Amino acid sequence: MKPKRKLSHSYTVDDFFGMHDDRLTNDAKVQVKKLKQFSGKELKKSFNLFNPSEWIFLLLVGLSTAIICFAIDYAAFLVQALKSYLIEDVFQGEFILGYFVWILFALVFSTIAASAGYFNQHAEGSGIPELKSILAGVYIYKYLSFKTLLSKILGIFGALATGFSIGKEGPYVHLAACISNRMSKFHFFKKIGSDNILKRQMLAASVAAGVTATFVAPIGGVLFSIEVTTTYYLVNDMWKAFFCAGCTIIGLKFLSLIHSSVIFEPTNLILLDFDSQYIAYVILAVICGALGALFISLINNLIFSGQSSSSHFSQTDGCSVLQLLY
Numbered sequence: 172m173k174p175k176r177k178l179s180h181s182y183t184v185d186d187f188f189g190m191h192d193d194r195l196t197n198d199a200k201v202q203v204k205k206l207k208q209f210s211g212k213e214l215k216k217s218f219n220l221f222n223p224s225e226w227i228f229l230l231l232v233g234l235s236t237a238i239i240c241f242a243i244d245y246a247a248f249l250v251q252a253l254k255s256y257l258i259e260d261v262f263q264g265e266f267i268l269g270y271f272v273w274i275l276f277a278l279v280f281s282t283i284a285a286s287a288g289y290f291n292q293h294a295e296g297s298g299i300p301e302l303k304s305i306l307a308g309v310y311i312y313k314y315l316s317f318k319t320l321l322s323k324i325l326g327i328f329g330a331l332a333t334g335f336s337i338g339k340e341g342p343y344v345h346l347a348a349c350i351s352n353r354m355s356k357f358h359f360f361k362k363i364g365s366d367n368i369l370k371r372q373m374l375a376a377s378v379a380a381g382v383t384a385t386f387v388a389p390i391g392g393v394l395f396s397i398e399v400t401t402t403y404y405l406v407n408d409m410w411k412a413f414f415c416a417g418c419t420i421i422g423l424k425f426l427s428l429i430h431s432s433v434i435f436e437p438t439n440l441i442l443l444d445f446d447s448q449y450i451a452y453v454i455l456a457v458i459c460g461a462l463g464a465l466f467i468s469l470i471n472n473l474i475f476s477g478q479s480s481s482s483h484f485s486q487t488d489g490c491s492v493l494q495l496l497y
Contacts, residue, residue: 228360228373229411233380233418235354236347240339240384241426243324247331248430250280280333287326294322297338298345302378303399305348306371315352323349344381344399351377372408375399379412380419387423389416 254276262268288295293314301314313319327342351373355364363369375396382392393412 224360224362225369225373225411226414228354228363229376229415230418231354232347232351232373232377233383233415234422235350236343236377236380236384237419237422237426239324239346239350240343240381241423241430243328243331245430246328250276250332251334277333280329281335282329284326284329284333284335287322287329290325291319291322293319294326297341298323298348299341299399302344302348302374306374306399315349317349317353320346320349320353338385340382340385343385344378347377347381347384348374372405372411375408376411376415379416383416383419384423387420389413389420392416392419 254272257272258269262272293301293311293316301311305311305314323342323346327339327346330337331339352370354360355370355373357364363373378396378399379389379392382395383389386392393409393416396412397409
Protein backbone atom coordinates (compact mmCIF):
# COMPACT_ATOMS: atom_id res chain seq x y z
CA MET A 172 0.00 0.00 0.00
CA LYS A 173 1.47 3.33 -1.09
CA PRO A 174 1.70 6.06 1.57
CA LYS A 175 -0.59 9.01 1.06
CA ARG A 176 1.12 11.97 -0.48
CA LYS A 177 0.94 15.20 1.46
CA LEU A 178 -1.22 17.75 -0.31
CA SER A 179 0.89 20.52 -1.83
CA HIS A 180 -0.04 24.06 -0.83
CA SER A 181 1.05 25.57 -4.14
CA TYR A 182 -2.53 25.36 -5.38
CA THR A 183 -4.57 26.97 -2.68
CA VAL A 184 -5.89 30.49 -3.11
CA ASP A 185 -7.27 31.03 -6.62
CA ASP A 186 -7.35 27.33 -7.41
CA PHE A 187 -9.20 26.72 -4.12
CA PHE A 188 -12.20 28.47 -5.66
CA GLY A 189 -11.83 26.48 -8.88
CA MET A 190 -11.38 29.36 -11.30
CA HIS A 191 -8.30 28.12 -13.17
CA ASP A 192 -8.97 24.42 -13.63
CA ASP A 193 -8.48 24.62 -17.39
CA ARG A 194 -4.90 25.90 -16.97
CA LEU A 195 -3.73 23.19 -14.59
CA THR A 196 -1.99 19.91 -15.19
CA ASN A 197 -3.78 16.66 -14.37
CA ASP A 198 -1.90 16.33 -11.09
CA ALA A 199 -2.88 19.87 -10.11
CA LYS A 200 -6.52 19.19 -11.01
CA VAL A 201 -6.54 16.23 -8.64
CA GLN A 202 -5.16 18.43 -5.87
CA VAL A 203 -7.70 21.16 -6.54
CA LYS A 204 -10.48 18.55 -6.40
CA LYS A 205 -9.21 17.43 -2.98
CA LEU A 206 -9.11 21.05 -1.83
CA LYS A 207 -12.72 21.52 -2.88
CA GLN A 208 -13.73 18.46 -0.84
CA PHE A 209 -11.75 19.92 2.07
CA SER A 210 -13.58 23.27 1.93
CA GLY A 211 -16.47 22.50 4.28
CA LYS A 212 -15.92 22.44 8.04
CA GLU A 213 -12.31 23.59 7.94
CA LEU A 214 -13.24 26.69 5.96
CA LYS A 215 -15.90 27.64 8.51
CA LYS A 216 -13.44 27.16 11.35
CA SER A 217 -10.90 29.35 9.60
CA PHE A 218 -13.35 32.23 9.23
CA ASN A 219 -14.59 32.30 12.83
CA LEU A 220 -15.03 35.99 13.60
CA PHE A 221 -15.27 35.51 17.37
CA ASN A 222 -12.17 33.40 17.94
CA PRO A 223 -10.25 35.28 20.70
CA SER A 224 -6.86 33.83 19.73
CA GLU A 225 -7.12 35.47 16.32
CA TRP A 226 -7.72 38.93 17.77
CA ILE A 227 -4.94 38.49 20.35
CA PHE A 228 -2.66 37.43 17.50
CA LEU A 229 -3.57 40.52 15.45
CA LEU A 230 -3.12 42.75 18.51
CA LEU A 231 0.39 41.42 19.11
CA VAL A 232 1.33 41.64 15.42
CA GLY A 233 0.16 45.26 15.26
CA LEU A 234 1.95 46.32 18.45
CA SER A 235 5.13 44.38 17.59
CA THR A 236 5.23 45.98 14.15
CA ALA A 237 4.79 49.43 15.69
CA ILE A 238 7.57 48.86 18.24
CA ILE A 239 10.11 47.43 15.78
CA CYS A 240 9.45 50.03 13.07
CA PHE A 241 9.57 52.85 15.62
CA ALA A 242 12.85 51.50 17.02
CA ILE A 243 14.37 51.46 13.52
CA ASP A 244 13.23 55.03 12.80
CA TYR A 245 14.40 56.30 16.16
CA ALA A 246 17.81 54.62 15.91
CA ALA A 247 18.32 56.05 12.42
CA PHE A 248 17.27 59.48 13.71
CA LEU A 249 19.86 59.30 16.52
CA VAL A 250 22.60 58.42 14.02
CA GLN A 251 21.61 61.33 11.78
CA ALA A 252 21.48 63.66 14.79
CA LEU A 253 24.95 62.54 15.89
CA LYS A 254 26.33 63.15 12.40
CA SER A 255 24.77 66.62 12.28
CA TYR A 256 26.14 67.43 15.74
CA LEU A 257 29.68 66.42 14.78
CA ILE A 258 29.63 68.34 11.50
CA GLU A 259 27.81 71.51 12.61
CA ASP A 260 28.98 71.88 16.23
CA VAL A 261 32.16 69.93 16.94
CA PHE A 262 33.87 70.54 13.59
CA GLN A 263 32.19 73.84 12.81
CA GLY A 264 34.18 75.76 10.22
CA GLU A 265 36.42 72.74 9.54
CA PHE A 266 35.30 71.79 6.04
CA ILE A 267 37.77 68.92 5.55
CA LEU A 268 37.01 67.27 8.90
CA GLY A 269 33.28 67.76 8.47
CA TYR A 270 33.40 66.26 4.98
CA PHE A 271 35.44 63.31 6.32
CA VAL A 272 32.85 62.65 9.06
CA TRP A 273 30.05 62.76 6.48
CA ILE A 274 31.88 60.28 4.21
CA LEU A 275 32.75 58.02 7.17
CA PHE A 276 29.13 57.78 8.35
CA ALA A 277 27.95 57.09 4.80
CA LEU A 278 30.52 54.33 4.28
CA VAL A 279 29.97 52.61 7.64
CA PHE A 280 26.17 52.47 7.54
CA SER A 281 25.91 51.76 3.81
CA THR A 282 28.19 48.77 4.47
CA ILE A 283 25.84 47.67 7.25
CA ALA A 284 22.87 47.98 4.87
CA ALA A 285 24.65 46.00 2.13
CA SER A 286 25.74 43.29 4.56
CA ALA A 287 22.10 42.37 5.24
CA GLY A 288 21.87 40.73 1.82
CA TYR A 289 25.15 38.92 2.49
CA PHE A 290 23.80 37.33 5.68
CA ASN A 291 20.43 36.49 4.13
CA GLN A 292 19.58 36.95 0.47
CA HIS A 293 15.85 37.11 1.26
CA ALA A 294 16.44 40.45 2.99
CA GLU A 295 17.34 42.08 -0.31
CA GLY A 296 14.89 44.28 -2.17
CA SER A 297 11.43 45.49 -1.31
CA GLY A 298 9.73 42.24 -0.36
CA ILE A 299 6.31 43.17 -1.72
CA PRO A 300 6.51 41.15 -5.00
CA GLU A 301 7.53 38.02 -3.10
CA LEU A 302 4.81 38.61 -0.53
CA LYS A 303 2.24 38.86 -3.34
CA SER A 304 3.42 35.46 -4.53
CA ILE A 305 3.17 33.99 -1.03
CA LEU A 306 -0.37 35.31 -0.62
CA ALA A 307 -1.19 33.81 -4.03
CA GLY A 308 -0.21 30.37 -2.72
CA VAL A 309 3.47 30.12 -3.75
CA TYR A 310 5.79 28.73 -1.09
CA ILE A 311 9.16 30.51 -0.82
CA TYR A 312 11.53 28.66 1.49
CA LYS A 313 12.50 30.68 4.60
CA TYR A 314 11.41 33.98 3.08
CA LEU A 315 9.53 34.88 6.28
CA SER A 316 11.97 33.28 8.72
CA PHE A 317 13.36 34.86 11.89
CA LYS A 318 16.79 35.19 10.28
CA THR A 319 15.23 37.13 7.42
CA LEU A 320 13.52 39.39 9.95
CA LEU A 321 16.80 40.23 11.70
CA SER A 322 18.61 40.80 8.40
CA LYS A 323 15.81 43.05 7.15
CA ILE A 324 15.95 45.14 10.34
CA LEU A 325 19.71 45.51 9.96
CA GLY A 326 19.42 46.45 6.30
CA ILE A 327 16.68 49.07 6.61
CA PHE A 328 18.38 50.61 9.67
CA GLY A 329 21.67 50.94 7.80
CA ALA A 330 19.96 52.46 4.75
CA LEU A 331 17.99 55.02 6.79
CA ALA A 332 21.00 55.91 8.95
CA THR A 333 23.08 56.48 5.83
CA GLY A 334 20.49 58.91 4.52
CA PHE A 335 19.61 57.01 1.37
CA SER A 336 16.53 58.29 -0.41
CA ILE A 337 14.63 55.01 -0.27
CA GLY A 338 11.10 54.03 0.63
CA LYS A 339 10.32 52.18 3.85
CA GLU A 340 6.97 50.76 2.74
CA GLY A 341 8.21 47.51 1.17
CA PRO A 342 10.69 46.64 3.95
CA TYR A 343 8.17 47.44 6.69
CA VAL A 344 5.51 45.30 5.01
CA HIS A 345 8.07 42.48 4.79
CA LEU A 346 8.95 42.97 8.47
CA ALA A 347 5.30 42.78 9.52
CA ALA A 348 4.81 39.59 7.49
CA CYS A 349 7.89 38.03 9.12
CA ILE A 350 6.53 38.94 12.56
CA SER A 351 3.18 37.35 11.71
CA ASN A 352 4.82 34.19 10.39
CA ARG A 353 7.08 33.91 13.46
CA MET A 354 4.23 34.39 15.92
CA SER A 355 2.14 31.73 14.18
CA LYS A 356 4.74 29.19 15.34
CA PHE A 357 4.10 29.94 19.02
CA HIS A 358 2.30 27.20 20.93
CA PHE A 359 -0.57 29.50 21.94
CA PHE A 360 -1.27 30.20 18.24
CA LYS A 361 -0.75 26.65 16.97
CA LYS A 362 -4.26 26.64 15.45
CA ILE A 363 -3.32 29.61 13.26
CA GLY A 364 0.03 28.08 12.32
CA SER A 365 -1.55 24.78 11.29
CA ASP A 366 -4.36 26.34 9.24
CA ASN A 367 -3.03 27.63 5.91
CA ILE A 368 -6.16 29.64 5.12
CA LEU A 369 -6.17 31.38 8.49
CA LYS A 370 -2.41 31.90 8.36
CA ARG A 371 -2.77 33.62 4.99
CA GLN A 372 -5.48 35.87 6.44
CA MET A 373 -3.08 36.95 9.17
CA LEU A 374 -0.37 37.65 6.61
CA ALA A 375 -2.78 39.86 4.66
CA ALA A 376 -3.61 41.74 7.88
CA SER A 377 0.09 42.18 8.66
CA VAL A 378 0.49 43.93 5.29
CA ALA A 379 -1.89 46.61 6.56
CA ALA A 380 0.19 46.92 9.74
CA GLY A 381 3.38 47.44 7.71
CA VAL A 382 1.86 50.22 5.60
CA THR A 383 0.38 51.83 8.71
CA ALA A 384 3.80 51.85 10.38
CA THR A 385 5.25 53.57 7.30
CA PHE A 386 2.73 56.32 6.62
CA VAL A 387 0.70 56.35 9.88
CA ALA A 388 -2.33 55.72 7.68
CA PRO A 389 -4.43 52.74 8.82
CA ILE A 390 -7.13 53.08 6.14
CA GLY A 391 -4.48 53.27 3.43
CA GLY A 392 -2.87 50.18 4.93
CA VAL A 393 -6.11 48.22 4.70
CA LEU A 394 -6.64 49.29 1.10
CA PHE A 395 -3.09 48.28 0.24
CA SER A 396 -3.61 44.88 1.86
CA ILE A 397 -6.60 44.39 -0.45
CA GLU A 398 -4.44 45.35 -3.43
CA VAL A 399 -1.62 42.99 -2.48
CA THR A 400 -3.87 40.05 -1.63
CA THR A 401 -4.94 37.61 -4.31
CA THR A 402 -7.77 38.00 -6.81
CA TYR A 403 -10.50 36.99 -4.36
CA TYR A 404 -10.63 39.11 -1.21
CA LEU A 405 -12.80 37.87 1.63
CA VAL A 406 -14.72 40.48 3.62
CA ASN A 407 -13.62 38.75 6.83
CA ASP A 408 -10.03 39.71 6.02
CA MET A 409 -10.94 43.41 5.96
CA TRP A 410 -12.02 43.45 9.62
CA LYS A 411 -8.83 41.66 10.59
CA ALA A 412 -6.74 44.14 8.61
CA PHE A 413 -8.58 47.11 10.16
CA PHE A 414 -8.04 45.76 13.66
CA CYS A 415 -4.35 45.03 13.08
CA ALA A 416 -3.79 48.46 11.50
CA GLY A 417 -5.68 50.08 14.40
CA CYS A 418 -3.43 48.36 16.95
CA THR A 419 -0.39 49.56 15.00
CA ILE A 420 -1.54 53.19 14.92
CA ILE A 421 -2.35 53.12 18.65
CA GLY A 422 1.12 51.75 19.40
CA LEU A 423 2.73 54.43 17.23
CA LYS A 424 0.73 57.20 18.93
CA PHE A 425 1.98 56.11 22.35
CA LEU A 426 5.55 55.74 21.08
CA SER A 427 5.38 59.20 19.48
CA LEU A 428 5.55 60.59 23.02
CA ILE A 429 9.23 59.52 22.95
CA HIS A 430 9.97 60.81 19.46
CA SER A 431 7.72 62.04 16.66
CA SER A 432 8.81 61.88 13.02
CA VAL A 433 6.20 63.40 10.72
CA ILE A 434 6.36 62.26 7.09
CA PHE A 435 3.49 64.45 5.84
CA GLU A 436 2.51 67.77 7.37
CA PRO A 437 -1.18 67.91 8.34
CA THR A 438 -3.42 69.81 5.93
CA ASN A 439 -5.24 72.84 7.34
CA LEU A 440 -8.70 72.60 5.84
CA ILE A 441 -11.09 75.54 5.71
CA LEU A 442 -14.07 75.02 8.01
CA LEU A 443 -17.34 74.82 6.09
CA ASP A 444 -20.71 75.82 7.43
CA PHE A 445 -23.18 72.98 7.77
CA ASP A 446 -25.82 72.94 5.07
CA SER A 447 -28.95 70.81 4.77
CA GLN A 448 -27.76 69.73 1.32
CA TYR A 449 -25.10 67.57 2.97
CA ILE A 450 -27.84 65.30 4.32
CA ALA A 451 -29.17 64.88 0.79
CA TYR A 452 -25.67 64.05 -0.44
CA VAL A 453 -25.31 61.36 2.24
CA ILE A 454 -28.70 59.84 1.39
CA LEU A 455 -27.81 59.89 -2.32
CA ALA A 456 -24.48 58.17 -1.61
CA VAL A 457 -26.19 55.43 0.42
CA ILE A 458 -28.81 54.84 -2.27
CA CYS A 459 -26.20 54.73 -5.06
CA GLY A 460 -24.04 52.34 -3.03
CA ALA A 461 -26.98 50.03 -2.35
CA LEU A 462 -28.06 50.06 -6.00
CA GLY A 463 -24.48 49.38 -7.12
CA ALA A 464 -24.18 46.41 -4.75
CA LEU A 465 -27.56 45.08 -5.95
CA PHE A 466 -26.47 45.46 -9.58
CA ILE A 467 -23.22 43.58 -9.01
CA SER A 468 -25.07 40.83 -7.12
CA LEU A 469 -27.56 40.41 -9.98
CA ILE A 470 -24.76 40.26 -12.55
CA ASN A 471 -22.87 37.64 -10.52
CA ASN A 472 -25.97 35.50 -10.13
CA LEU A 473 -26.70 35.82 -13.83
CA ILE A 474 -23.19 34.82 -14.89
CA PHE A 475 -22.84 31.90 -12.46
CA SER A 476 -26.29 30.56 -13.25
CA GLY A 477 -25.27 30.68 -16.91
CA GLN A 478 -22.13 28.67 -16.15
CA SER A 479 -24.11 26.02 -14.27
CA SER A 480 -26.60 25.61 -17.14
CA SER A 481 -24.38 26.28 -20.12
CA SER A 482 -26.66 24.30 -22.42
CA HIS A 483 -29.45 26.87 -21.97
CA PHE A 484 -27.32 29.98 -21.57
CA SER A 485 -24.35 30.74 -23.81
CA GLN A 486 -21.69 33.39 -23.30
CA THR A 487 -23.09 35.32 -26.25
CA ASP A 488 -26.49 35.48 -24.55
CA GLY A 489 -24.83 36.65 -21.36
CA CYS A 490 -22.96 39.44 -23.16
CA SER A 491 -26.14 40.67 -24.84
CA VAL A 492 -27.95 40.71 -21.49
CA LEU A 493 -25.06 42.70 -19.95
CA GLN A 494 -25.21 45.18 -22.83
CA LEU A 495 -28.93 45.68 -22.22
CA LEU A 496 -28.34 46.24 -18.51
CA TYR A 497 -25.59 48.75 -19.15
